[in-house]
Amino acid sequence: MADKTYNILFLCTGNSARSVIAEALMNKEGRGRFAAYSAGSMPTGRVNPHALAITRALGFEDTAFRSKSWGEFAKPGAPALDFVFTVCDNAAGEVCPVWPGQPMTAHWGVPDPAAAQGSEAEIAAAFSETARMLGNRIRIFLNLPLASIDRMSLQTKLREIGERADETHTAQ
Secondary structure (H helix, E strand, O other): OOOOOEEEEEEEOOOOOHHHHHHHHHHHHOOOOEEEEEEEOOOOOOOOHHHHHHHHHOOOOHHHOOOOEHHHHOOOOOOOOOEEEEOOHHHHOOOOOOOOOOOEEEEOOOOOHHHOOOOHHHHHHHHHHHHHHHHHHHHHHHOOOOOOOOHHHHHHHHHHHHHHHHHHOOOO
16 A cells, blocks of 8 residues: 555646646645646636646646546546545536546635736735645645545545645645
8 A cells, every 4th residue: 555656636617727736736745656637627728827837836847737627537548536626616516427436535625816816916926825725735635644544534534624724724
Protein backbone atom coordinates (compact mmCIF):
# COMPACT_ATOMS: atom_id res chain seq x y z
CA MET A 1 0.00 0.00 0.00
CA ALA A 2 2.90 2.39 0.69
CA ASP A 3 3.90 2.37 -2.99
CA LYS A 4 0.35 2.89 -4.29
CA THR A 5 -0.29 5.92 -6.46
CA TYR A 6 -3.76 7.29 -5.76
CA ASN A 7 -5.79 8.78 -8.63
CA ILE A 8 -7.81 11.89 -7.80
CA LEU A 9 -10.35 13.70 -9.96
CA PHE A 10 -11.27 17.30 -9.17
CA LEU A 11 -14.64 18.30 -10.61
CA CYS A 12 -16.18 21.65 -11.32
CA THR A 13 -18.75 22.86 -13.78
CA GLY A 14 -16.55 24.57 -16.39
CA ASN A 15 -13.17 22.93 -15.66
CA SER A 16 -11.53 26.27 -16.35
CA ALA A 17 -10.29 27.50 -12.97
CA ARG A 18 -10.80 25.81 -9.57
CA SER A 19 -10.53 22.19 -10.68
CA VAL A 20 -7.48 22.97 -12.84
CA ILE A 21 -5.77 24.78 -9.95
CA ALA A 22 -6.55 21.83 -7.64
CA GLU A 23 -5.14 19.37 -10.20
CA ALA A 24 -1.91 21.36 -10.43
CA LEU A 25 -1.55 21.77 -6.67
CA MET A 26 -2.12 18.07 -6.01
CA ASN A 27 0.32 16.98 -8.71
CA LYS A 28 2.92 19.40 -7.32
CA GLU A 29 2.43 18.70 -3.61
CA GLY A 30 1.54 15.02 -3.96
CA ARG A 31 5.04 14.39 -5.36
CA GLY A 32 4.17 11.20 -7.24
CA ARG A 33 2.04 9.65 -4.48
CA PHE A 34 -0.99 11.04 -6.28
CA ALA A 35 -1.98 11.47 -9.92
CA ALA A 36 -4.49 14.30 -10.14
CA TYR A 37 -6.89 15.07 -12.96
CA SER A 38 -9.64 17.62 -13.48
CA ALA A 39 -12.86 17.75 -15.45
CA GLY A 40 -16.16 19.56 -15.70
CA SER A 41 -19.84 18.77 -16.12
CA MET A 42 -20.13 21.50 -18.77
CA PRO A 43 -16.52 22.30 -19.75
CA THR A 44 -15.88 25.74 -21.18
CA GLY A 45 -13.33 24.39 -23.62
CA ARG A 46 -10.57 26.67 -22.36
CA VAL A 47 -8.59 27.15 -19.17
CA ASN A 48 -8.90 30.61 -17.62
CA PRO A 49 -5.69 32.64 -18.21
CA HIS A 50 -5.52 33.55 -14.51
CA ALA A 51 -5.62 29.84 -13.59
CA LEU A 52 -2.82 29.21 -16.09
CA ALA A 53 -0.74 31.91 -14.39
CA ILE A 54 -1.04 29.93 -11.14
CA THR A 55 -0.17 26.62 -12.81
CA ARG A 56 2.87 28.25 -14.45
CA ALA A 57 3.98 29.55 -11.04
CA LEU A 58 3.80 25.93 -9.83
CA GLY A 59 6.16 24.90 -12.63
CA PHE A 60 3.74 23.50 -15.21
CA GLU A 61 3.47 24.24 -18.92
CA ASP A 62 0.16 25.65 -20.18
CA THR A 63 -0.23 22.60 -22.42
CA ALA A 64 -0.45 20.36 -19.32
CA PHE A 65 -4.06 21.51 -18.78
CA ARG A 66 -7.22 21.55 -20.84
CA SER A 67 -10.91 21.98 -20.12
CA LYS A 68 -12.60 18.58 -20.55
CA SER A 69 -15.75 16.66 -19.70
CA TRP A 70 -16.02 14.40 -16.70
CA GLY A 71 -17.31 11.79 -19.12
CA GLU A 72 -13.71 11.09 -20.14
CA PHE A 73 -13.14 9.58 -16.69
CA ALA A 74 -16.21 7.33 -16.75
CA LYS A 75 -15.18 5.55 -19.98
CA PRO A 76 -13.41 2.20 -20.25
CA GLY A 77 -9.64 2.70 -20.15
CA ALA A 78 -9.82 5.81 -17.95
CA PRO A 79 -7.67 5.87 -14.81
CA ALA A 80 -9.25 3.98 -11.89
CA LEU A 81 -10.21 6.74 -9.47
CA ASP A 82 -9.57 6.51 -5.75
CA PHE A 83 -11.00 9.94 -4.88
CA VAL A 84 -13.38 12.41 -6.55
CA PHE A 85 -13.68 15.93 -5.10
CA THR A 86 -16.09 18.61 -6.27
CA VAL A 87 -14.60 22.08 -5.84
CA CYS A 88 -17.53 24.27 -6.86
CA ASP A 89 -21.08 24.51 -5.61
CA ASN A 90 -22.67 23.83 -9.00
CA ALA A 91 -20.97 20.46 -9.53
CA ALA A 92 -21.75 19.31 -5.99
CA GLY A 93 -25.48 19.17 -6.66
CA GLU A 94 -25.30 17.71 -10.14
CA VAL A 95 -25.82 14.08 -11.02
CA CYS A 96 -22.36 12.62 -11.52
CA PRO A 97 -21.45 9.72 -13.73
CA VAL A 98 -21.08 6.35 -12.07
CA TRP A 99 -17.39 5.99 -11.26
CA PRO A 100 -16.03 2.47 -11.60
CA GLY A 101 -14.48 1.17 -8.39
CA GLN A 102 -16.55 3.37 -6.06
CA PRO A 103 -14.00 6.09 -5.26
CA MET A 104 -14.27 8.11 -2.08
CA THR A 105 -16.02 11.43 -2.70
CA ALA A 106 -16.30 14.78 -0.93
CA HIS A 107 -17.26 18.36 -1.65
CA TRP A 108 -14.47 20.91 -1.18
CA GLY A 109 -16.28 23.97 -2.54
CA VAL A 110 -14.51 27.29 -2.89
CA PRO A 111 -15.72 30.59 -4.39
CA ASP A 112 -15.40 30.95 -8.16
CA PRO A 113 -12.46 33.26 -8.91
CA ALA A 114 -13.62 33.52 -12.53
CA ALA A 115 -16.61 35.47 -11.23
CA ALA A 116 -14.34 38.09 -9.63
CA GLN A 117 -14.67 41.61 -10.94
CA GLY A 118 -12.41 44.60 -10.65
CA SER A 119 -8.89 45.45 -11.65
CA GLU A 120 -6.43 42.86 -12.93
CA ALA A 121 -4.82 42.90 -9.47
CA GLU A 122 -8.16 42.25 -7.75
CA ILE A 123 -8.95 39.38 -10.11
CA ALA A 124 -5.47 37.91 -9.64
CA ALA A 125 -5.98 38.19 -5.86
CA ALA A 126 -9.23 36.19 -6.14
CA PHE A 127 -7.38 33.44 -8.02
CA SER A 128 -4.58 33.48 -5.43
CA GLU A 129 -7.15 33.14 -2.63
CA THR A 130 -8.72 30.18 -4.41
CA ALA A 131 -5.30 28.55 -4.73
CA ARG A 132 -4.65 29.19 -1.03
CA MET A 133 -7.96 27.62 -0.01
CA LEU A 134 -7.49 24.58 -2.23
CA GLY A 135 -3.88 24.28 -1.07
CA ASN A 136 -5.08 24.16 2.55
CA ARG A 137 -7.45 21.32 1.77
CA ILE A 138 -4.84 19.41 -0.23
CA ARG A 139 -2.16 19.74 2.47
CA ILE A 140 -4.58 18.45 5.13
CA PHE A 141 -5.51 15.56 2.83
CA LEU A 142 -1.85 14.73 2.14
CA ASN A 143 -1.26 14.33 5.87
CA LEU A 144 -4.00 11.72 6.33
CA PRO A 145 -2.78 8.18 7.04
CA LEU A 146 -4.44 6.73 3.92
CA ALA A 147 -2.83 3.30 4.24
CA SER A 148 -4.03 2.75 7.80
CA ILE A 149 -7.39 4.53 8.12
CA ASP A 150 -10.68 2.67 7.67
CA ARG A 151 -13.01 3.73 4.86
CA MET A 152 -15.73 5.21 7.08
CA SER A 153 -13.28 7.31 9.09
CA LEU A 154 -11.59 8.45 5.90
CA GLN A 155 -14.93 9.51 4.39
CA THR A 156 -15.69 11.55 7.52
CA LYS A 157 -12.28 13.24 7.37
CA LEU A 158 -12.67 14.04 3.66
CA ARG A 159 -15.98 15.78 4.35
CA GLU A 160 -14.48 17.66 7.30
CA ILE A 161 -11.68 18.96 5.10
CA GLY A 162 -14.24 20.56 2.83
CA GLU A 163 -16.26 21.98 5.71
CA ARG A 164 -13.52 23.14 8.06
CA ALA A 165 -10.24 23.62 6.18
CA ASP A 166 -10.45 27.40 6.22
CA GLU A 167 -11.50 27.62 9.87
CA THR A 168 -8.12 26.34 11.04
CA HIS A 169 -5.83 27.46 8.21
CA THR A 170 -6.50 31.13 7.58
CA ALA A 171 -4.49 33.48 5.39
CA GLN A 172 -1.28 34.70 6.95
